[in-house]
Amino acid sequence: MTKPFAFIAYEELFPGSQVANRLVELGYRTQMVPDPAELVSLAEREKPLIVLMDLRWSRADVLGTLTALRKNIATQHIPVLAFTTHDDAAANTAARSAGATLVAKDDSLLSQLPQLLDQALAV
DSSP states (O other), X not given: OOOOEEEEEOSSHHHHHHHHHHHHHTXXXXXXXXXXXXXXXXXXXXXOSEEEEEXXXXXXXXXXXXXXXXXXXXXXXXXXEEEESOOOHHHHHHHHHHTOSEEEEHHHHTTTHHHHHHHXXXX
């Protein structure tokens, strides 16, 4: 049986690498996406089951990437579990408006990852 495949897009090592390790523990194959600008073309080619994306990037337009992912017919169906350290309602709303399926805070992401994945994949 094939393992589910997840993309992880993060700039900062923490918590990005921890999320990757936790996904592997849960039986996922993972691929790090080092540049959100490449996400849409990579997703179109590699067809991940889900994308986990850190909303904090100093050198990238994450919301623009989410919008592009949703506008592309080949990738618009892929759920995106976005994560951030901020409990900022406006930022969460902006991420959802751009295309995030679910937005979680870093501090709960690792401990609740199986439930968050189930929730994101059920939508």
